[in-house]
Amino acid sequence: MKRNIVIASVAAAALLTGGTAVAVAGTQSSSTGAPTTHAADAAGTTAGESFSDAAHASGTTARASFSDAAHAALKAVPGTLDSLDLDHGARTTWDAEILGKDGKWHEVTLDASNAKVLNQHIDRDTDAEDAAEAKALRNADVSATEAARKAASSGTVTSVEFDGDRTPVWEVETVKNHKERDLNVNAQSGKVTQAPSDDDGDDD
Template sequence: MKRNIVIASVTAAALLSGTAVAVAGTQSSSTGAPTTHTTNASGTTARASFSDAAHAALKAVPGTLDSLDRDHGARTTWDAEILGKDGKWHEVTLDGSTAKVLNQHIDRDTDAEDAAEAKALRNADISATEAARKAASSGTVTSVEFDGDRTPVWEVETVKNHKERDLNVNAQSGKVTQAPSDDGDDD
C-alpha cells in the first residue's frame, strides 16, 4: 500500500512538472531485501542501494565483504573493504548513484590485527549482505562493518525518517540488537 502511494505521488509530481520519471521495485538476489531505483528523464539512477553496491563490489573483487559504507563527501560514494579469495585485503570505491567501480586497489598496509580479522570473518555464519537484510526493517542501510574483536558482530547503521540507528547483528546467530551508545547516553 505504501509503495503504491509513493508511486502515485512520484507520478503526480512528474505529470505536474513535465518530467519523465520511472520507479521500479525489485527484489535483490544478493540480500533478499527490496530495492527501489528512481530513474530521472536522462535515464540515470538517483541512488545505488546497499545491495547494489555490495553486488558490484563483490563482482569486481570476489571474496568476502568486510565493510561497506556510504560516504557523503563532495561526491557520494560507497567504500568497500573485501577479503579477496586471493587472501588479500582489497579496497573498492563505487559511485553512489550507479554502483559503478571508480577505484580499486590492494591494501598493502596490513598487520596481525588484519590477520585476526580475516580469520574471524571467515568463521562468520552471517554475511554482510545477510546482516544488512536483517537490519533493513529498521531503515535504509548506510553502513555495515564486521567487528571480530570479542563476540563477532556486524555493526549496521540505518537511517529512517532522518534519524540514524546503530544496530549489531550477531555474526553467528543473526540476532539483531541495539548497539550500545558510544557516548554513554541512553537516548
C-alpha cells in the same frame, strides 16, 4: 580489528528509490576456509520510506542502494565483504573493503549514483590484527548482506562493518524518517540488537 573506513552519517540516507532491493552478492566460507560468494535477497528499505525522503535528508542524488553496491563490489573483487559504507565527500561514493579469494585486503570505491566501480586497489598496509580480522570474518556464519537484510526492517541500510574484536558482530547503520539507528547483528546467530550508545563510553 575494525578496518579504517569512514562510517556514514545521518546524511547517508540517500540510498534507495523505494521498495525492496534487488538480489545481492553475499559471502560465506567454504569447507577449505576460503571465502566464496553467493546470492541473497536483501530488503534495502522499509515501507513508507521513499527516495525523495532520503534525498531530502542527505541533499544528494545518490541512487545506488546497499544491495547494488555490494553486488558490484563483489563482482569486481570476489571474496568476503568486510565493510560497505556510504561516504559523502567531494563525490558521494560507496566505500567497500573485501577480503579477496587471494587472501588479500582489497578496497573498492563505487559511484553512489550507479554503483559503477571508480577505483580499486590492494591494501598492503596490513598487520597481525588484520590477520585476526580475516580469520574471524571467514568463520562468520552471517554475511554482510545477510546482516543488512536482517537490519533492514529498522530502516534504510547505510553502512555495514564487521567487528571481530570480541564477540563477532556486524555493526549496521540504518536511517528511517531522517533518524539514524545503530544496530549490531551477531555474526554467528544473526540476532539483531540495539548498539550501545556512544554516551556509555569515556569522554575521549
